[in-house]
Amino acid sequence: MQALKKIFQNTAHLFYPHTGAGCGSDILSKENLLCARCISNLPVTNFAGHPHNPAEEIFFGRVNLKSAHSEFYFAKDSLIQHLVHQLKYKGNQPIGLYMGEMMGKTLHNSKRFEAIDALVPLPLYADKERKRGYNQAAIICNGMSQIMKIPVINDKLIRQRYTETQTKKHRVERWENVEESFIVNDAAALKGKHLLLVDDVVTTGATLEAASIALLRVPAVTLSIATLMIAAK
DSSP states (O other), X not given: OHHHHHHHHHHHHHXXXXXXXXXXXXXXXTTOSSOHHHHHHSOBOOOTTOTTOHHHHTTTTXXXXXXEEEEEXXXXXXXXXXXXXXXXXSOOHHHHHHHHHHHHXXXXXXXXXXXXXXXXEOOXXXXXXXXXXXXXXXXXXXXXXXXXXXXXXXXSEEEOSOOOOOTTOOHHXXXXXXXXXXXXXXXXXXXXXXXXXXXXXXXXXXXXXXXXXXXXXXXXXXXEEEEEEEEOO
């Protein structure tokens, strides 16, 4: 019986191969979306166990954070850029869940993030989310939640106006573009909690700063930040 099952699995694999989201290899288990080689090539930061890491330094003197973390370094034309592009623009939500689980495992093993009460994805403007069909930060949070066993709060932090892309703006323009873009619509639900604000990438930190300011207006909130990637300076 086992021999027949193996033959069936091998035959099915010929016609419906399970390929990796990175290099396209089909030499991986059905539970994994990346092969071992791609996983080993991911530019891991190891920030989670270290205070005053580069992700935290971005926000020094700007917002009062408990901790900050970025899972990977960003580089153009790299594997990690390809994976996040698949998530944001190609509808590949499973890779977002998978990378969220990876970051969730890192934070779950870090004492600096053991007291988190809830995950808060950085919201998209409503029209943009409807057009895309989902919020990539929420997908990442869902993966993290599965590992960390922490709830995701999707509907309390609101992006109240459309903002232009930040890509070609310098630091001051980025802040002016997102200033007062976020509001909290139910402060009582967040009061006294340690929240982890989550996004896909941090560069200058302007958008995350604006969202943080809105969250920190809630009484007794403690705030930390986690992103999948940090852009090189």
